[in-house]
Each structure stands twice: as structure tokens, then as C-alpha cells.
Amino acid sequence: MSNFKIDIREKENINVIDLKGYLDAHTAPELEKIFQNLIEVQKFNIVVNCEELNYISSAGLGVFMAYIEDVRKHNGDIKLSNMSAKVYNVFDLLGFPLLYDIAKDEAEAIKKFISVKK
Amino acid sequence: MVKKETLNSDKLIVTSIGNKFSKALLMAVAGGLLFVVFITDVIRRSVDLDIGWILLLRDIVILIAFLIFYVLVESIWKREQAPAKKLGFALVLTLVIGITSVLLFFISPSGFEIKNLNLIPLGFDSIVWSNVYGIVLSITMLIVLLVLRDIIFSKRRRGTKRNFIILLILIIASSLLTLIYRPMESGSEMTVLFIVTVIAMLMNSFRVSWIVYLSKREKILNIIFGFLLFCIFIGFDIITAKEGTIVGSSILFYSAPLHSFVLNVSLFATIYFGMTFISTLFHLPTAEAFDRKLSEVSSLHNLSRLVTQVFDFNELVDSVTTMTLEVCEAKSAWLEIVQEQKTGNIPKRGTFILDENSVVMTVALKNISLEEVQTVASSGGKIIRKQILDGRKPIVIDSIKEDKRTQHLVGMDNKISSLAIVPLLSHENVIGILYATKDVEFGFDKDDVDVISAFADHAAIAIENSRLIEKSIERERLMREMMLAQEMQKKLLPQQVPQFPQLEIEALSTPAFEVGGDYYDFVLLNDNQLGVLVGDVSGKGVSAAFYMAEMKGIFQSLSKIYREPKDLLIQAQRTLIGTIDRKSFISVIYAIIDLETGEMKVARAGHCPMLFASNHHASYVQPTGLGLGMGSCEIFEKTITQENVRMAKGDIAVFYTDGVTEARPEDGSEFGYDKLKDVVKFCAGKSATEIRDSIIMAVDNHMNHASPEDDLTIVVLKWNK
Incomplete structure (x- = not known):
């Protein structure tokens, strides 16, 4: 199950996570670790770019749920962006748009963070 | 003769x-x-x-x-005695000879005079004594010969028996030859025969290889015995010689052939015991090494026994330490095993925590207490252990006083002067550490360490095998548990699907593993209201199965109270939110059908939408709703909605889990919502069972008959009124 890849970069003091491939029960721990590390170093403004995410299972969705509270407690947020229609549908079924900020693209997500700060 | x-x-x-x-x-x-x-x-x-x-x-x-x-x-x-014991026996025999000889000297009979090469007794006592002495000595010498025979035959080789028989024939020939001559007479044939006999004696005297196999203690005894016997028989040679003392004359007078026999056997004994003495002396320096090699061989042989002990771990590790003592003559020995740390386990006595995943545990000890072992492992001992674990090479401490790592052992009650520490390796991993101590400095030489290492390798294999067996037994047990859990879970699902004249129902649920997180249920709320619920716990396997069981409890109890699907889901969320793990959630779809009118109320909590098909037209019914356990109750209540659908004759409603829509062959696309819709769309006129089977067949085809990775549940309703 190596068809999953995570890249992390920083843009305007916001951490952007790029997800590629299939996020399921096998690969979810990788993403979990990334979130853990970010929270450990007090980085709470996170954008998850889902442009190349092909599939997300319930275990993958669980990762976001596990950390959103911690992040929000510290006045941060996990924002999702660039979702394909298929992936959006999965998030949508569970009602993620009701709980999470899902932006059309990365720039929009970052802009939201900056405007909140101001 | x-x-x-x-x-x-x-x-x-x-x-x-x-x-x-x-x-x-x-x-x-x-x-x-x-x-x-x-x-x-x-x-x-x-x-x-x-x-x-x-x-x-x-x-x-x-x-x-x-x-x-x-x-x-x-x-x-009795032939079976060991050669060294025979030597002792021979010594006892010589005592008989000695005492008799001494007795003869003290009594000092009148003796014999030589007349015309014949012996003439000078008194009656001479006759009596020559008779007594002749008989006693001849029999004694006969026994001495038998003793020598047994010693020589104890390590037989080609020619051993032949040489001995040649010697016997020569001795007998010498005896018979005396019959021709008068007692004091001697001829050239006699001299020639004597020389040949002595040569045969020498040849037989090289049969001393049995000495090699004696232990050091036995060899020392052998030297003493050999030397004593050599001296005694030399003395005896002298006193029994023809022209010698009264002893010689007495036997000669009694019987010349017997005299020859006694003299020859005595000479043979002298040579043989002399040779024994010298050989043993030369073997003494190597005696200790030989002893050790022997014990090594027997210990390594014992190793094969370890293989049979793999079924009892405690017995196995006990044998390992016992044999360690044997192979290198150590004073004490103990064995530490590296084990996985099971979370929540309270560390036992003698356990040392290595890191968060593994511990080192003392599993067997010999001639040393657990407290003392802990002392050794403390302070500098920790460094040694780390070096063994990292370096995977034996460590020898020749003198604890000289080594920085063992300063804390100076003056310990259970005296340790040198230490050998050897890793037990299995697939390049250190699975245990074997310690051996001696109370002398420089107690472990290279040979010792080699033997302990070889031994540790075998022990590692045996321990590894023992663990594998334990693991496979454990796996078997877990498998039985899982089968049991599967049976239990099957019973949580409806055993029978309710049937009504106006409403056909068909259901199927298959977990991807032994147990799963899918759930469906039916409840008859009153005479004309039926509740249908399909749920899916996030994740798979055992954890999902537990939440699934919890969900059943919640549904069964709440469904009797709340008559609106939305209300039930709100209550379910309230109940679950405290107990469910942050990462987990349960998606549920709940519909209540009026059996009179076909009116259906549907609420959804993050679950796949209901597929509704009517007149070759299919669509998804997707009221909003968060998955159970996802957000706060407040948001949940605020956002959940409910939709109404009225079923007409031939209409189909399909509830399912994402195992259907997300079914995906390896490196292929998902089955998807559109395909599902297409399948159901063309099912008008089919029975509920046929519809269910069509869906399963379509999914199975899509999967290329590969086994599904997710739990899969389908519930089909068909209105016939």
C-alpha cells in the first residue's frame, strides 16, 4: 500500500499538507503522525490540500476528527481544500462540511486564516 | 601346560x-x-x-x-571393570605376594643346596614352604596375568589379541622348555626364547591407550599405582630369579615350569606397569584439557536434548544454565531473555526495562540469587548489557578489579572474579544474554568463550523455537476466540427478516474479516409501523464490532420511544457521544415505514443515502445529518433533517453500506453510486431477493471476484400494494 504520499510545506506561516493517493486504515497512521508533530511544535494553522487524494475511507476521516478539537482549542483550524467531487462526496455524506471549513482551493483557505488573524 | x-x-x-x-x-x-x-x-x-x-x-x-x-x-x-580399577586390584594382589615373601624371610627356612644342578632341600620346613609358596604365588601370578589381559583388551585394536596370544605361547613354551633341563641348568635355547619373550612383552606393553581416557584424578591415581606396581615387580623379579633368594629357590624346587611362568609374568608386569607409569606421567599435563574436551563433547551432545524441551520454556532455560556450568566449569550462570513489553503488565522481579517496547528478564539462574544478579546488572552492568545488545559480541572480563564496568562487584559475598557474557542471537537479533562467572581471575580463556558461544547459538535456536510454538498456540487460541466472536455477532443481526404481504424484505451482511462493524435491524413499532436501520461503524474488525453491539443496544431501546427517525438519531448521538472514541463514528440511516400507506420517513446520520427506484427511475434520498459521534450534540441537532417518501406498487428502497459503493478491485475504480443506481433501475418486476442478488452479482463482477476489503450490507424493501 505504497500508493499514498504525504508532503508538508509552509506557506505564509501556515502549514500545508498535501495528500496523494489512497487514505485508508493502512495509511491513516502516517497522517496521524504528521498532525501529532504539528501540534507538538505548536503549529495550529493547517491546510490539507486534497487535490491528489483519490480515496478516503472512514479511518482516514477519523484522523481529521481526532485532531480538530485540539487544534481549535488553540485558536487554530484544519481547513480542507481542492477536493475532487468524489472525495467531497465522502466528506459530504458524513456531514463534514457542517463541521469543517472546506475551501475551493488552497489560496482561499490560506486567505481565510489570514483574515481571521487580522 | x-x-x-x-x-x-x-x-x-x-x-x-x-x-x-x-x-x-x-x-x-x-x-x-x-x-x-x-x-x-x-x-x-x-x-x-x-x-x-x-x-x-x-x-x-x-x-x-x-x-x-x-x-x-x-x-x-569379572571382566567389565575399568582398567584403572584393575590396577588397584593388581596392587592388592602384590600385597599378597609381598606379605608371603616377607613371611618367608622371617621364617627363614633352612633352604636348599645345589647338587648336580638339582636343588636338595636342607630341611623338612623347606619342603613345606616351597609347596605353600609355590601354590600361592603361581595362583597370584595367574590372576596378575588375567588383570594384564583385561587392561590390554580394554582398548582393542587390530593386532591387540594376536600380540597377546603370541606372548602367551612364548611364556608357555618357556615353561615347557624347563622340563627338559634340570632346575639349575640353562641352555642356549632358553636364552633365545627368553629374548623373544621379552620382545613380545615390550610389544604388548605399548597397549596403554586406555590411559588417555582417564580423568585427571584417575590419572594421578594411575601414576601412583603404576609406580608402586613397577617397583614391587622389580623387587619381585629379583627375589624370584633362579640364583636369587630363597623365594626363587623355593618355587624352582616346587616346579621349574611354574617358576618360569611366575618369573615371566612378573617381568611382563614390571615392563607393563613401568610403561603405564611413564605414559600416564606424560599424559598428565594434558589431562585437564582432555577432561574438558570430553565434557565439552558430552555437553554439546546434551544440546540436542534442548530441542526436545522446546515445549516447556522454564525447563529449557534451566537446562541452558545448568549446561553452561558444565561446559566451562563456571561457578555460577544465569540467563536473561529480551522480551516484548506488554502494555499494562506490572514488571516482575528481575525485570529490567530496556525501552518502551522491550524488557530484559532473568529467567533462570544457577548458584546465584536474584538479588545478586540484580547487583551485577546494576551500575556498570548496564553498560555491559548495552554493549552486548548493540555489539552482539561476547564480552569477557578477566578481572573484575581491573575493569571499570565491574567495580561494583568487588567484595561481593558470592565471589565473582571473572565474567563471560555471551549474546543469544537469532536472526541477528539479541534475544537473550547468557552470563557465566568464575571465582578465579582470567577464568575464561578463548576456548571457554568459543564453547559458550557455540552453546548460546544452540540455546538461541531452541528458545526461538519454543517461542514460535508458543506463538502459534496463542494464534490458534485467538483464532478460536475470533470464530466465537463471529458467531456471537451473527446473532446480533436479525435471525429472520420480517415479511408482510404488502412489503417484501431481503437483507444480507458479510464482514470482510471475522467480525465487522456493519449493522442492520428491524423493529415493529406497532401493528402498522416498521423501523428499518442500517449502520456502519468506522474502521473494521474487533473495535468496530464492539460499537456495532453498542449500536444495537441503543437502537433496540430507543426505537420503542421515538417515533420520528430524526428524534431517534438525536437521542442516539446523545447516548454515544460520551462513549465513542474521538476518531470513530457510526453512520446510520433509519427509516420508518407505514405498512398501511407505504409512507416512509427517512433520517440519515452520515450514512450512504437510500436508493429509491420507481418506474425505471432511481434516485438517492439524502437528508442532511452528521455521522453519530462526530460533532457536538448541538450541531447534530441543528443540522439533521428528515425526508418523506411514499412508496407505490413495485417501488424499491435499497439501504446499504459503503462496502457496496466503495467496492474496488486492486488498482481499479470504485463500484460507485451510478452503477448501483443503474443496477436497481432495471430491477422493476423482480422480487426483493432477486434485486439483492443482482446487486451482489454486479459488485462481485466489478471486484473481479476478489474478496472484499470492507464489510458489506444490503437491505432491500419492495412495496407490493
Whole structure:
């Protein structure tokens, strides 16, 4: 199950996570670790770019749920962006748009963070 | 002289006279014969009987008597004794000779005069003593010869028996030759025969390889015995010589052939024991090394026993430490095993935590207490352990005083002076550490360490095997548990699907693993209201199964109270939110159908939408709603909605889990919502069962018959009114 890849970069003091491939029960721990590390170093403004995410299972969705509270407690947020229609549908079924900020693209997500700060 | 030839024809004759009666009879006959000889000697003194044939007859009678004695001795002879013990026995025999000789000197009989190369007794006492002494000594020497035979035969090689028989024949020939001559006479044939006999004795005396196999202690004893016997027989050679003392004369007067026999055997004994003494002396420096090699061989042989002990771990590790003591003569030994740390386990005594995943545990110890082992492992001992674990090479501490790592062991009650620490390796991993101590400095040489290492390798294999067996037993047990859980979970699902004339229902649920997180249920709320619920717990396997069971409890209890699907889901969320893990959630779809009107109320909590098909047209019914356990109750209540659908004749409603829509062959696309819709769309006119099977077949085709990765549930309703 190596068809999953995570890249992390920083843009305007916001951490952007790029997800590629299939996020399921096998690969979810990788993403979990990334979130853990970010929270450990007090980085709470996170954008998850889902442009190349092909599939997300319930275990993958669980990762976001596990950390959103911690992040929000510290006045941060996990924002999702660039979702394909298929992936959006999965998030949508569970009602993620009701709980999470899902932006059309990365720039929009970052802009939201900056405007909140101001 | 037939007597010595029988010696080689083994015990045939001997066994034939096994019973006590015949033995006593033979004894009496021999005694009688010797008595006749004695009477003859007495008569000879006063009457001149020195006629040739009478003397020859007298000699033959004596030899016959001794042949009988030989047969008797052989019949009670024990062959199986170890050579070293025989040596001790020979020493006892020489005492008999010694005492008799000393006695003879003290009594000092009148002796013999030599006349015309014949011996003439000077007094009656000389006759008596030569008879007594002749008999006692000859029998003793006979036994000495048997002892020598057994010693030589204890390590037989090609030629061993042949050489000994040659020597015997020469000894017998020498004896017979004396019959031709007068007692004090000697001829050149005698000299030649004597030289040949001595050569044969020398050849037989090189048969001393049995010495090599003696332990060091036995070798020391052997040197003492060998030396004593050598000295005693030299002395005996001298006193029994022809021109020697009264001892020699006495035997010679009694019987010249016997005298020759006694002298030859004594000479052979002298040479052989001399050789034994020298050989043992030369073997002594290597005795210790040989001892150790022997014990190494036997210990390594014991290793094969370890293989059979893999079923009992405690017995196995106990053997490992015991054998370690044996192989290197260590004072104490103990074994530590690296184990996985099971979370929540309270560390046992003698456990040392390595890191968060593994611990080192003392599993067996010999001649040392657990407290002392812990002392060794403390302070500098931790460094040693780390070096072993990282370096995977044996560590030898020749002197604890000299080594920084072992300063804390100076002055310990259980004295340790040197230490050998060897890793137990399995697939390049250290699975254990074997410790051996000695109370002398520089106690472990290279050989010791090599042997312990070789030993540790075998022990590692045995321990690893033992663990594998344990693991497979454990796996078997878990598998049985899982089968049981599967049975239990099956019982949580409806055993029978309710059926009504107006409503056909069909359901199916298959977990991807033994147990799963899918759930469906039906509840008859009253005479004309049926509740249908399909749920899916996030994740798979055991954790999902637990939440699934919890969901059933919640549904069964709440469904009787709340008559609106939305209300039930709100209550379910309230109940679950406290108990469910942050990462987990349950998606549920709940519909209540009016059995009179076909009116259906549907609420959804994050679950796949209901597929509704009517008149070759299919669509998804997707009221909003968060998955159970996802957000706060407040948001949940605020956002959840409910939709109404009215079923007409032939209409189909399909509830399912994402195992259907997300079914995906490896490196392929998902089954998807559109395909599902297409399948159901063309199912008008089919029964509920047929519809269900169509969906399953379509999914199975899509999967290329590969086994599904997710739990899969389908519930099909068909309105027939």
C-alpha cells in the first residue's frame, strides 16, 4: 500500500499538507503522525490540500476528527481544500462540511486564516 | 601346560562348569593332586625317588592342578571393570605376594643346596614352604596375568589379541622348555626364547591407550599405582630369579615350569606397569584439557536434548544454565531473555526495562540469587548489557578489579572474579544474554568463550523455537476466540427478516474479516409501523464490532420511544457521544415505514443515502445529518433533517453500506453510486431477493471476484400494494 504520499510545506506561516493517493486504515497512521508533530511544535494553522487524494475511507476521516478539537482549542483550524467531487462526496455524506471549513482551493483557505488573524 | 591354552578358548569350559557343586569338586581334585605332590616331596626327602619319569609325572600333576585353578578363577572372573580399577586390584594382589615373601624371610627356612644342578632341600620346613609358596604365588601370578589381559583388551585394536596370544605361547613354551633341563641348568635355547619373550612383552606393553581416557584424578591415581606396581615387580623379579633368594629357590624346587611362568609374568608386569607409569606421567599435563574436551563433547551432545524441551520454556532455560556450568566449569550462570513489553503488565522481579517496547528478564539462574544478579546488572552492568545488545559480541572480563564496568562487584559475598557474557542471537537479533562467572581471575580463556558461544547459538535456536510454538498456540487460541466472536455477532443481526404481504424484505451482511462493524435491524413499532436501520461503524474488525453491539443496544431501546427517525438519531448521538472514541463514528440511516400507506420517513446520520427506484427511475434520498459521534450534540441537532417518501406498487428502497459503493478491485475504480443506481433501475418486476442478488452479482463482477476489503450490507424493501 505504497500508493499514498504525504508532503508538508509552509506557506505564509501556515502549514500545508498535501495528500496523494489512497487514505485508508493502512495509511491513516502516517497522517496521524504528521498532525501529532504539528501540534507538538505548536503549529495550529493547517491546510490539507486534497487535490491528489483519490480515496478516503472512514479511518482516514477519523484522523481529521481526532485532531480538530485540539487544534481549535488553540485558536487554530484544519481547513480542507481542492477536493475532487468524489472525495467531497465522502466528506459530504458524513456531514463534514457542517463541521469543517472546506475551501475551493488552497489560496482561499490560506486567505481565510489570514483574515481571521487580522 | 594345557592350562594356558584354554585361556584363549574363552569361557566355553568355564560356563559348562557353572554350578557350585562342580566347582567344589574341581577344587577338591586340584587340592588332592597338590597334596599328593606334597607327600611325594616328603617321601623324596628320605627315599631317593629321583627317577626321571616320576619327576616328570610330578610336574605334570602340578600343571594339571593349576589348569583346574585357572578354570575356577576364570569362572568367577569379572571382566567389565575399568582398567584403572584393575590396577588397584593388581596392587592388592602384590600385597599378597609381598606379605608371603616377607613371611618367608622371617621364617627363614633352612633352604636348599645345589647338587648336580638339582636343588636338595636342607630341611623338612623347606619342603613345606616351597609347596605353600609355590601354590600361592603361581595362583597370584595367574590372576596378575588375567588383570594384564583385561587392561590390554580394554582398548582393542587390530593386532591387540594376536600380540597377546603370541606372548602367551612364548611364556608357555618357556615353561615347557624347563622340563627338559634340570632346575639349575640353562641352555642356549632358553636364552633365545627368553629374548623373544621379552620382545613380545615390550610389544604388548605399548597397549596403554586406555590411559588417555582417564580423568585427571584417575590419572594421578594411575601414576601412583603404576609406580608402586613397577617397583614391587622389580623387587619381585629379583627375589624370584633362579640364583636369587630363597623365594626363587623355593618355587624352582616346587616346579621349574611354574617358576618360569611366575618369573615371566612378573617381568611382563614390571615392563607393563613401568610403561603405564611413564605414559600416564606424560599424559598428565594434558589431562585437564582432555577432561574438558570430553565434557565439552558430552555437553554439546546434551544440546540436542534442548530441542526436545522446546515445549516447556522454564525447563529449557534451566537446562541452558545448568549446561553452561558444565561446559566451562563456571561457578555460577544465569540467563536473561529480551522480551516484548506488554502494555499494562506490572514488571516482575528481575525485570529490567530496556525501552518502551522491550524488557530484559532473568529467567533462570544457577548458584546465584536474584538479588545478586540484580547487583551485577546494576551500575556498570548496564553498560555491559548495552554493549552486548548493540555489539552482539561476547564480552569477557578477566578481572573484575581491573575493569571499570565491574567495580561494583568487588567484595561481593558470592565471589565473582571473572565474567563471560555471551549474546543469544537469532536472526541477528539479541534475544537473550547468557552470563557465566568464575571465582578465579582470567577464568575464561578463548576456548571457554568459543564453547559458550557455540552453546548460546544452540540455546538461541531452541528458545526461538519454543517461542514460535508458543506463538502459534496463542494464534490458534485467538483464532478460536475470533470464530466465537463471529458467531456471537451473527446473532446480533436479525435471525429472520420480517415479511408482510404488502412489503417484501431481503437483507444480507458479510464482514470482510471475522467480525465487522456493519449493522442492520428491524423493529415493529406497532401493528402498522416498521423501523428499518442500517449502520456502519468506522474502521473494521474487533473495535468496530464492539460499537456495532453498542449500536444495537441503543437502537433496540430507543426505537420503542421515538417515533420520528430524526428524534431517534438525536437521542442516539446523545447516548454515544460520551462513549465513542474521538476518531470513530457510526453512520446510520433509519427509516420508518407505514405498512398501511407505504409512507416512509427517512433520517440519515452520515450514512450512504437510500436508493429509491420507481418506474425505471432511481434516485438517492439524502437528508442532511452528521455521522453519530462526530460533532457536538448541538450541531447534530441543528443540522439533521428528515425526508418523506411514499412508496407505490413495485417501488424499491435499497439501504446499504459503503462496502457496496466503495467496492474496488486492486488498482481499479470504485463500484460507485451510478452503477448501483443503474443496477436497481432495471430491477422493476423482480422480487426483493432477486434485486439483492443482482446487486451482489454486479459488485462481485466489478471486484473481479476478489474478496472484499470492507464489510458489506444490503437491505432491500419492495412495496407490493
